[in-house]
Amino acid sequence: MDFRNGRESRNVEDRRGQGGHHLGGRGKIGIGTIVLVLVAMYFGIDPGVVLDTATMVQPPAIESSQPGAPRSAAEDELARFTSMVLADTEDTWGPIFQSGGRNYQEPKLVLYTGATRSACGVGQAQMGPFYCPADGKVYLDLSFFDDLHRRFGAPGDFAQAYVIAHEVGHHVQNLLGISDKVQQARQRLSEREANLLSVRLELQADCLAGVWAHHADRTRQVLEQGDVEEALRAASAIGDDRIQKQAQGYAVPDSFTHGSAAQRVRWFRVGLEQGDLRACDTFSVAAL
Structure with missing residues (x-):
């Protein structure tokens, strides 16, 4: 991505290296919960249900991250890139909301190390990035990008930007009231039907x-050769079928909460090619 003329966002809350204390009197998350979150709620909109339950039954513990730990120049540069991506999403969604007669409330992006508090519960790095609708913040441990490269085989700066843009997409859904409607509807459905609604x-x-990528490139020419392929590779790598097969050797479609690799690639392409919110109505189509 080309951000030579870009700016950094003022909405980054840097908590890196601040994990060496009790997190609200709650304990660390066990490996079983981590696996559950990875498989069932990866890139999830509301990890609080799993996290709150797990932390309440665990004894209090001291987090392992050391405050004030030295950060590499590479990590700080990655944090700067992350801030620039967030700024670019602000520059994209602000005008889109304005054209629809709405004000875009910019989300905060929290960078943390190891574990941190959120209004949705205690977040840990092992669960990956997440958006908390209760406080309107995106949470990210930068070590995830190394996992994205090494574990999921999806390197590249635009793959990283896609991750951030996806979570900001959840913020857009929250502002439009879509998230609340889905959460309310899920409570009245069977587990299978609720999962399908989460997939949508x-x-x-x-x-x-x-x-976002469509408008960012059209107005600011940020995409470079190979960027789209990086994002598509990332979207495919984090499909439920791919994650479940990696975790347990097989996929259970009825338990999908985020969509298959093919579905995630398809819908990212739809947004990229059409650049229109109306094209993203995944709730009305019969086939995903």
Whole structure:
């Protein structure tokens, strides 16, 4: 990505290296919970249900991150890039909301190390990036980008930007009231039906990430050769089928909450190619 003329966002809350204390009197998350979150709620909109339950039954513990730990120049540069991506999403969604007669409330991006508090519970690095609708913040441990490269085989700066844009997509859904409607509807459905509704929500966030990329490139020419392929590789790598097969050797489609690799790629492409919010109506289509 080309951000030579870009700016950094003022909405970054840097908590890196601040994990060496009790997190609200709650304990660390066990490996079983981590696996559950990775498989069932990866890139999830509301990890609080799993996190709150797990932390309440665990004894209090001291987090392992050391405050004041030295940071490498590479990590600080990655933090700067992350801030620039966030700024670019602000510059994209602000005008889109304005054209629809709405004001865009910019989200905060929290950078942390190891574990941190959120209004949705205690977040840990092992669960990956997440958006908390209760406080309107995106949470990210930068070590995830190394996992994205090494574990999921999806390197590149635009793959990283896609991750951030997906979570910001959840913020857009929250502002539009879509998230609340989905959460309310899920409570009245069977587990299978609720999972399918979550898939539609997640695929819409993928499409919204594509909408951001469409407008960012059209107005600021940020995409470089190979960038789109990086994002598509990342979208495919984090499909439920790919994650479940990696974790347990097989996929269970009825348990999908984010969509298959093919579905995630498809909906990111829809947003990227059309650049229109109306094209991201994943709730009305029969086939995803």
